[in-house]
Amino acid sequence: MSDAEGAMVRIIDVHKRFGRNEILKGVSFDVARGEVVVILGPSGSGKSTLLRLISHLDPLNGGRIYVNGHLVGYEERDGKLHPLGDAASSRSRADVGMVFQRFNLFPHLDALANVTSAPIHVRGVAKKQALERGTELLRLVGLGEKLHAYPSQLSGGQQQRVAIARALAMDPKVMLFDEATSALDPELVGEVLEVMKLLARDGMTMITVTHEMGFAREVADRVMLMDGGVIVETNTPAAFFDHPQHERTRSFLSKIL
Amino acid sequence: MIVDISLPLLVNFDFSVVRESLFQDTIVSGARNTLMISALAQLLGIGMGVIAAVARNLRIPVASQVASLYIWFFRGTPLLVQLIFWFSAMPQLAPNDFSLWIFTVRHDWFLLSPFYAALIGLSINEGAYMAEIVRSGIESIEKGQMDAAKALGMTNLQAMRHVILPQAARVTIPPTGNEFIAMLKNSSLANVIAYPELLYESQKVYHRNFRILELLTVASLWYLFFTTMFSVLQAELEARLRPEEERRGFFAMIGRAISAPPALQGDRR
Numbered sequence: 379m380s381d382a383e384g385a386m387v388r389i390i391d392v393h394k395r396f397g398r399n400e401i402l403k404g405v406s407f408d409v410a411r412g413e414v415v416v417i418l419g420p421s422g423s424g425k426s427t428l429l430r431l432i433s434h435l436d437p438l439n440g441g442r443i444y445v446n447g448h449l450v451g452y453e454e455r456d457g458k459l460h461p462l463g464d465a466a467s468s469r470s471r472a473d474v475g476m477v478f479q480r481f482n483l484f485p486h487l488d489a490l491a492n493v494t495s496a497p498i499h500v501r502g503v504a505k506k507q508a509l510e511r512g513t514e515l516l517r518l519v520g521l522g523e524k525l526h527a528y529p530s531q532l533s534g535g536q537q538q539r540v541a542i543a544r545a546l547a548m549d550p551k552v553m554l555f556d557e558a559t560s561a562l563d564p565e566l567v568g569e570v571l572e573v574m575k576l577l578a579r580d581g582m583t584m585i586t587v588t589h590e591m592g593f594a595r596e597v598a599d600r601v602m603l604m605d606g607g608v609i610v611e612t613n614t615p616a617a618f619f620d621h622p623q624h625e626r627t628r629s630f631l632s633k634i635l
Numbered sequence: 636m637i638v639d640i641s642l643p644l645l646v647n648f649d650f651s652v653v654r655e656s657l658f659q660d661t662i663v664s665g666a667r668n669t670l671m672i673s674a675l676a677q678l679l680g681i682g683m684g685v686i687a688a689v690a691r692n693l694r695i696p697v698a699s700q701v702a703s704l705y706i707w708f709f710r711g712t713p714l715l716v717q718l719i720f721w722f723s724a725m726p727q728l729a730p731n732d733f734s735l736w737i738f739t740v741r742h743d744w745f746l747l748s749p750f751y752a753a754l755i756g757l758s759i760n761e762g763a764y765m766a767e768i769v770r771s772g773i774e775s776i777e778k779g780q781m782d783a784a785k786a787l788g789m790t791n792l793q794a795m796r797h798v799i800l801p802q803a804a805r806v807t808i809p810p811t812g813n814e815f816i817a818m819l820k821n822s823s824l825a826n827v828i829a830y831p832e833l834l835y836e837s838q839k840v841y842h843r844n845f846r847i848l849e850l851l852t853v854a855s856l857w858y859l860f861f862t863t864m865f866s867v868l869q870a871e872l873e874a875r876l877r878p879e880e881e882r883r884g885f886f887a888m889i890g891r892a893i894s895a896p897p898a899l900q901g902d903r904r
Contacts, residue, residue, distance in 0.1 A: 433786050435782055435786060464792075465790055468788050468789060468790040468793075469788065471785060471786060471787075471788050472787070474786070475786075476782075476783075476786035478782065478786075480779055482779035482782060482783035483783075484780065484784075484798055484802075486801050486802050495798075496787035496789060499789065499793055499797055500788040500789055544787070545787070
């Protein structure tokens, strides 16, 4: 796989089951470098599961996922997939930044230590450099004044912005946002979306699961509807929202708009 | 009438013996040894407990099964039996020098001094209990923390070391304090393998002067001093872990230690 010019993320016929419950029933799409993809869909449609597979937090049951030309979490020998060991799969995860619905900041570390812990311990970056870069990233997300605040002292919106800075500190090739604003009070959603727009404008490759239609319309290069474990429709935001092709897209949009 | 019955008991109890023995060299050295072996065994026990708990939590092949076996065995047999094993039965495992592949295994490697037998016995036993305490600490941390650590590229062990264990430690501190207080008392079992701890030294004195009652009183006073001191420290430490509760000052500290006796209820085995 050396078509790095083409896709940053390649998802090929991905299947996922939990017990007998099939969550993903063959999902395929590519995400180009710098592209922003928004995935919409009803809850339980498999959107979050897909993101967890891209960052290899859960194992695949079928198909392949490539990030930046590298197979995520597996190695291929004789046409078969073999799971990578802990160290190698951790290395492949480091290229994928993930932002969670519930932030998942480390409560025993202050904002700056949250941002610098992975660069220091995983990448082996010198502490001084990591602190400089961490400070810079926290300024970027508007939290230059909160370097030494603990997560419990921050609002939900501030915590999520720290979480974004923490993911960015690993210089990910792609950022995944798993309903990053769903756990926030309505008045705090905007500040997080602003940071996400900033990243998108900056050329970050992003796959975003969200219920924020305004964000999808304004920022996305492509919008997808996922339902029942498959991608139902993919289109540009304008076409997706104004001229949906599929009946299921129309009924989904009519419920939420 | 009642006075007639109880009087001989009281008359026989000689406070001056207690007073003289309390700080005599043998007893003080016994108390020092009790404190030292308890602290060392507790530290080693915490180390072994963390290793066993992590091996089990991460389901590391082989290590996880070994850890389960370890916990099952050492929690399931009496500490006294384990101490006698390390001191008296170990040498019988290798009655003579023998060669194993290219190594020569020597008989005297299996001869443990009372100190090492007591240290090994107490710490290995403690590790099995600490493993369960650390395990419940690890399990109390929400799953999203592990997800976040792994999403940042940490390996399982890095996530444990930098994210999970520091948070679990908080939850683990109160029961570990209880363990240490129990350890101070359980270390008295090492008297059967002739380790010169507090009880052993007290016995040495009463074997000479037959003042058993007084010397047991002396030993108990030292144990009470240690357990009370560490209960107070523990209560203070726990209070600091609850920053929202602003109860400071020496009397509040003593009050907590006395009103919260769970630390003194650690007896078992």
